[in-house]
Every structure is written in C-alpha cells, then in structure tokens.
Amino acid sequence: MERSQMYRQLANMRKALFDQGFLDEQFVQLEELQDDANPNFVEEIVTLFYRDSTRLIHNIEQALEKNPLDFTKLDSYMHQFKGSTTSIGAKKVTNECTQFREYCKAGNGEGCKRTFEQLKKEYALLKKKLEAYFQLARQIGPVESACRPK
C-alpha cells in the first residue's frame, strides 16, 4: 500500500477510535509524549497495560466467583484497574469500571458480574483495534505514525 494511503488509513483508524468513544483525550497526551527520545512510547505503554491488566482481570474474575462476594476487595481491584485504564485513555473500559464500582458500593453482585462481562468485552475489543492500529503505524514508520494529525 502506498505510504500516503497508509498514512491516511491510519489517521482514519485513529479518528474512528476517538469518535466511537474507545479512546479519549488522555490518549492524545500519550501521543504527545512520544518523541525522538521515546519513539514508541504509546505502543509501549499500551502493551504494558494489556500485560499488567491481565493479572488484575484475573483477580477480579476469581473474586467474583466467591460466595459471598467481597465487595471491598472487588472495589479495591477495580480501583487499581481503573487507574490504569484512565492512564491510557481507554474511555469505554473506564466507564465500565466506574459502573462496576457503583455496583460494588451498592452491594449489587449481579450488577457487578454483568458489568464485568461488558467490561471484558470492551477491553478485548479495544485491544484488537489498537493492535491493528499499531501494526499499521509500524508499517508506516515510527515517526510519522506517532505524529498527531494536524
């Protein structure tokens, strides 16, 4: 594919992610931090996120299987998870986290479980999209892909 075409495609992908609410302003912040000294910063941090959050997701899943549910613990896990999702700008996932917390506070186990399923879906979906995004970006070249479209 021609470079400019790829570039355009990448820009479109990016725009879609924002428009569809997968990403928010925080992601832009990450992009801005990317520079010559940190050429792959965004990808690195996203990768780190997915790696680290797997553990948290697993913890939450286990905690949700317990009976009775320990809402304090669940809340605590989710607090950590939310910290990460907000840091990378994963908007939809963060929203689910907030919802989850509300249910925890209300002691609504069913609500928690439902929300968590939704959260996992969003999480996986975003992961796929970002992977595609980064792949294309790498094809184009680090500098350009990192640039924020003017």
Add this chain to the structure above:
Amino acid sequence: MTIDRSFVEPNDQFPLGMRVLAVDDDPICLKLLETLLRKCQYHVTTTSQAIMALKLLRENKNNFDLVISDVHMPDMDGFKLLELVGLEMDLPVIMLSAYGDTKLVMKGISHGACDYLLKPVRIEELKNIWQHVVRRKKTDSKEQNNSDKPCHETEGGQAVTVTGDSDQNGKLNRKKRDQKEDENEDQSTQKRTRVVWTVDLHRKFVAAVNQLGIDKAVPKRILDMMNVEKLTRENVASHLQKYRLYLKRISVVASHQANMIAASGGADSPYLQMGFLNGLGNVPSMVGSAQFQNTDVRSLSSSGMLDRLNTPAGLGMRGLSSSGMVQLGHADNLINPINNQNKFHEVILPGNQNGNIQGMPTPFEFDQLQHKNGVDHIGDLSSANNDSMVFPISSGLSDGNMNGNSSRNSFLGAPHNPVMLQGQPQGIKRDELCGNQSFVTVASSNREYSSRLADFRGCIDSWPAVQASEIQSNSFTSNDCFKQDTRSYLMDRKSSIAMDTGNKSNNNSSIAVVPAGFPVLRTDLQSQAAPRQQSNAEQNMNDTQKQGWDENKQNPSHGPNLMCSFLNSMIPPHGVPDPFSQRLDLENTICHRNANGNNMIGQRNLVDSSTVQHNEVEQSAIGTTAKPKQGNLINQRKPQDGYSFDDVGSLEDLVTAMMKQEEDKSNMREGGWVYI
C-alpha cells in the same frame, strides 16, 4: 523501578532538573508519570514500592526535592508514607489518586500533603509542582526571619515595638525579610544541605530551649547557646517549629511520660528528638524540671513519628534520654536530686524516641527503624507500656527481645534480678541494639517493651554515660545520687545514651538513670520493652516502641509507668548488683499507674531511649511519685502506693515502681540505674 544512583547535584536551573521520587504500584501509571516528569525536565526516580521509596529517601535525604506518591498501594498506605516522609525528611509530598472525593483529599491535606492530583495526571499540572519545593523553602526562611525578628528588632533598638502593633510588626517583618530576601533566595534556590539532627545536636537544642524557656526560646538564642558550627538559624527555627508541634501533640498524653521517653531515645529523626525534647520539657513532675512532653512524644508516635524518631537521625530522643535519664534513684538521695533535675527534658522516654512515647510507632515503621537505634523501639516502649508494667527485672533482660518486638517485658521484668539486664544484653539482639546496650527493661511486663527495649539499644548504651549526670543533656543535678554506683558503671559503658554521643544508634537507649543504688541496667534500651511493670518501669519504654505508634498514643496515664519501666530497664548489663533488683521491686510497686499520669518521666531522666511508652511513663509517673529515691527519674510520684500498673507499662510505672522499691529498700540506692 528505575533508580538513578548517580549523585545529582542540586540544580541551579531550578525548576529544571528538580529531583523527584515517584511512587506508584501500578506500572502503567508509574511509567506514564515518569515520562511526563521527564518531559518537564525533572530528574526522576521511580519505584513501585513504598518501602523502597522510604529506603531511598533515608539513604540520602538530599537526593530528592519532591515526592509524588499514589494513595492506594499494597505494601503501605500512601498516607502513611506521606506522613513518614514529611516527618523524617521534611520533603514536600504530592498525592496521586484515581479518586478525588473530598474525604480523601482532606485526608491527604491533614496528613501533610502539599497537593493532591487526580489520575490520569496531566503534564500541565506536573509542570507546576516545583512550586511546592520553593514554597517550603521560603516558609523555612520566613520562619527564621520572623523568629529572629524580635531579636533583631530589639537589639537594633528599633523604635517600633515588636510585640506591639501587628501592622508594624508585619512591616518590620517584611522589611527584615526583604533584607534577607536575597540571601534567602539564594538559599532557597540552591539545594540546602539538610541538617541532620543527631541525638547530640538535639540534646543541645533541647538544653538550650529549656534554659531559655520554651516560650522564650527563639532560634537565634538557641543557636547561640548551642554553639554549633554550620548550624543556621533557619535550621534551628524549623526544628523548633517541629519541636513545638511535637510538644503540643504529646501534651495530650501524659506529658510526663513523654518526657521520660524522650529522654531515652536518640531518635533518629528529628522528631524523635523533638518528641524527646518535648518530653523533656514537659515533665512537670519531674522534679520540677523539664517537662516531659510526653504528650508530644505520644503524638509523635501516633503519627508514626516515632518511627522517624527512631531513625538514627532522629534519635533525638536518645539524646534526650540521656539527659533525661530516668533516674531510678532508688535512694532517698535520688529523690532529692530529682528535684533538681529539672532538666528532664532531656530524658524523655526512651520510648519516646520512637516517637511514641505514648503511641508507639506503627510496628511497621518500627521494624524498619529497628536497625536504627534502639530508638525505634522507644516508641514501642511507650506503647508497650500500656500494660501494667511490672517489670520484673529479673532475669529479664534475657529476653533480649528487646530488639525484637517480642517480649518486651522480659527486660524489665526481673526487677529482682539486677543481673537481669546483664543477661539480657546478650539476649538482646545486639544487632538491633546499638552497641551493647543492655536493655534493661525493668520488669515490667512489657512484652512489648522488651522488644522495644531492644530498640533502645542506643539508650542503654548511653546509659552509663548518662548516669553520671553524664546525661549530658539533662541536668540531673541530682545525679549525685545515681552517680554513685552507677556512675562508675555508666562510665564504662558506652557513651551515654544519646546524650553524649548523640549517636543514634548506639546510645539511644534511653537511659534511665537510676539513682545511685540502682544498678544501671544496660539493657538494650532499644528494645525498649519498657517495663510497664512497675518494677521495671523502664522497660516498658522499649516495648512501646514496638507497639507501633498508634498504640502509644494512648495512655497518658502511662507516664509514671514509663518511668518505672525506664528505671527498670536500667539494668546494668554487667552483673547488676542486687540493689537493682531491689529497686526493681520498688519500681514495680511504684509503677503503678497513676491515673493522673504523673510524669514520671519528667522526673526521671529517662534518658533511656527505651521508648517507654508514654503510657508507661504515665504510669510510672505514678509510681515515681514520691520516690525521691528513685532518683531523678521519677518525679516523686507516689510510688509507694503500690501501684498497680494496669497498663502502665510506661516508664512511669516503672519508675514509680522503682521508686517504691527505693523507698522500701534503702539499698536500692546503690547504684544501679535501671535503664530501660
């Protein structure tokens, strides 16, 4: 975690290159934060563990200008870290959290945070964080200026009365400040070398403050009195401020106790010293002398200050303790001397060192500090003192736990075993204890104390020194009494607790100077297992350390106990003569806690760093009442009554117990000071 170990020079291009320590358990947030900070051109060090962060900070306080920490962390609560950093290192701390509800933010502020940021943090916010560093420096300068102002003005014969018109004063202040502005500016922008308030230094400070009178103590005068090179008014001013805060805090707790404890420890951290100092000052009961600001100590501890105190640097307490040697003064003489002692302030509860004279530093902290000088334990002691301290000095020391947070009481326990202490020392974990501090935790059953006693390591060492009125800081004039036997004993011993050496580690044991006749028990005060028990009031002190800060806060009434314990702990490591044991008995009885919280501490020069818990102190205070014999240590609380230490565990109890014993046994006097 990335740590840049290379030495980073203070930056002339401030805020560029400002050295930040970032702490967050979430790796994504941490990495993001690091990148953002680097983008702001700060010099960043990151760690995902609060414990590691503390370690880095303690290694060299001058390596960092600012700390940013997450609130929610698995190994330590962010707020606790915040407190510790503020107390120990006096660095600005910014809190970071994904949640920004008002309660949390309020909590952050009340724990001393400079700012509270919400995640995800934005670079714009980080670009301004340097202001906190500058602000802090300015505040210090200003404080100095202000405090000096009166002096200057009066000296300068200015027409405007300082005390008068606030406007005028304000103007003067401003003028003064302006005059010094340039000078200070340079100072603020440059990285100032942090002054380490060693036990010794702290001791001098306290002595100066006491001489001047806490109300009249102004930095300039204090500085002059201290006569220490390279110490600036500014340093003194900020230290004074902390000290005052400390005093206030422990005033809630039996002040007496605090004093006792303070005396004992050579807290590493300034606070410790402060607490220490406070304790010293507040010992009202102390024969009229220094009031042991137990309360301060307590408060300190509660906030975990003890920990700080315990840190080697802080062992101000120790130093204090040296001065505040609790003189178990078993003999009558002791009692008299005690009266003279006034300078109790130095003494302070060994337990206090840990900051907790009353409240023991949180165990966590203690542990960390453990290695530091027994001081850490001091805090423990205080807390430990809560139990009725019955310090059975007996074989006591063997508990050796002093170091460990374990059985504190053991130390003080064996009141009847003068030798106990001796045995103990071995038992005592020396490694923890500073040197050979034999922590004599007088029989108080301070379990906790014993461990604390160990902490007091430093205390005990200094004991000997302390005793012989060596207690440098304290002016236990009555030292004569103890000096008698103990003096020689003490002399040999390691440098007096804190007082002399002011070293944190070694002497911090709060030495309760036992009035003559009391064998000086060198228990590793470190483990201040402040013997709550009356018999060994002193022991409790140490124990309290372990208890953790929070615990200590408690009982004000422990004061007397503390003393007792303190006294108890003063078991000379080497073959404590029997008198000690006798003394211990006395202590035990005496240590009964006085609800009124006499400050035994005050009375005793609880030099011992054994952090006799504040409680103990209170208790001991009771015990000490009236026991002149006890020596300086205890203010004359009524030891006689057969105190029942309920949870005295404080030095006071110990002291009182001791005192009591003293009375009962004339021979108690002989020499040994039970050091807790």
